[in-house]
Amino acid sequence: MRINIPRHIMLIHKEVGYRNIENAIKQPDEVYLDEEWKKIIILKKIGGGAWVLVVITKNTILNVVTAFLLKGKTKKKYVGRKLIERKWRHNRGVLD
Secondary structure, three states: OOEEOOHHHHHHOOOOOHHHHHHHHHOOOEEEEEOOOOEEEEEEEEEOOEEEEEEEEEOOOEEEEEEEEEEHHHHHHHHHHHHHOOOEEEOHHHHO
16 A cells, blocks of 8 residues: 655654654554544554654555654553543554
């Protein structure tokens, strides 16, 4: 499936590279479905305790909405809060 990564993401979040986003989508470590906004959230560990979080929509192509870095503790709090509030749910097969 084709991936559309808008240029503005690279300008806003310079710490996240194109390859980080592409690798996260192709080989995700964690995948969630945002129930409220109907978006797919992908997380990929990139080393040094950092994670890339990529938010996408899925139509005929995968459109990247945003992407940014999370550190270990921040990631745990952010993702944990969303799961506890039942705004996200685990969804491994959503990218198939």
